[in-house]
Amino acid sequence: MTPNSPAGMSAEEWQVRQELAACYRLAWHFRFTDLIYTHITARVPGEDGHFLINPYGRSxxxxxxxxxxxxxxxxxxxxxxxxxxxxxxxxxxxAIHRASHDAAWIMHTHTRAGVAVSTLEEGLLPLNQIALQFHGRIAYHDYEGIALDLGERERIVASLGGKPVLVLRNHGLLATGATAASMFNTMFYMERACEIQVATLSMGQPLRTVPADVAAHVATQYESPMGEDDDIALEWAAHLRLLERIAPDYRD
Known part of the structure; x- marks a missing residue:
């Protein structure tokens, strides 16, 4: 990433800006977008109550x-x-940024698979290994209409609790993270889990769900390091290398 920040801007803010722009470009690449709608936001380091968001109207x-x-x-x-x-x-x-210091990064999507799963009474099902990383880590919030009512903010926070993923019923998905890398990892695999579930249900065959004790075991395994390196950091570095090949102007 470009090391020098523009005049009058802290190096910390410039770093966050580049990482947030990277998230938008990656979301576009992986087809997580809804034209100009929905958002990915990040807290500005060292500035209480300030955040970064996409310019409305831009793809x-x-x-x-x-x-x-x-x-x-x-x-x-x-x-x-x-x-x-x-x-x-x-x-x-x-609502979430204000309530949780750990939720420095938030991504909200309206993807086909994510919205489809949000309409199911049981939400995400324990059908496969990818879905099991979210066992016990997903919260649900009932649909109240287009999110224009500021009074809904407290209810959203209450629904989320301390979970990293919120399924907005009949609406879409939301993922949080302390870093860009962790947030994007969470949304990428939540979206993948939803895609697999939609594909599975489309076959119209009897389902084989994973027993609750096995699901809990796998969720614990996901929380433990699987190697000597930081897997999410390695994944994020790979994402940035991809952008350097296909869209290096995100850093501008």
């Missing part, structure tokens, strides 16, 4: 580090960015 493949907009907890612009923002789209994000 996620267009997002760059410098085009991201700094906003406050109510979705209002901070500074003189020429780009518009969608304050209503920040309702869900602001």
């Amino acid at each position: 996620w493949e267009e997002i760059t580090a410098s085009s991201l907009v700094k906003i406050d907890v109510d979705g209002n612009k901070v500074g003189d960015s020429p780009h518009p923002v969608n304050p209503a789209g920040f309702t869900i994000h602001s």
Whole structure:
């Protein structure tokens, strides 16, 4: 990533901007987007109550580090960015950012598979190894309409609890993380689990679910290091190498 930050901007903010732009480009690459809608947000280091969000109206493949907009907890612009923002789209994000210091990064999607699973009464099922990493790690929030009501923020936080994934029923998916790498890893595999479930159910055959004790065991295994290296850090580095090949301008 580009080491030098623009004049008047901290190196820490510039680093977060580049990582957030990377998340948008990766989400576009893996087809997690909903045209110009939904958001990925990140807390600005050292600035209480300030966050970065995509400029409203731009496709996620267009997002760059410098085009991201700094906003406050109510979705209002901070500074003189020429780009518009969608304050209503920040309702869900602001609730979680305010309530949890660990949720420095939040990604919300409306993918076909994610929305499909959100409409099922049982949500994500324990059908395969990928899904089992989320055993006991998913929260659910009942649909209340388009997220414009600020009063819903407290209910969203209550629904999430301390879980890293929130399934917004009849709506979509949300993943949180302390870092860009952890958040993107969580959403990538949650989306993959949903895709597999949709494919499985489409076959119309009897299901073989994993017993609860085995599911709990596998979830514990996922929480333990599987090698000498930090798997998520290695994965994130691979993602960034991909972007260097296909979309290096995300850093601009």
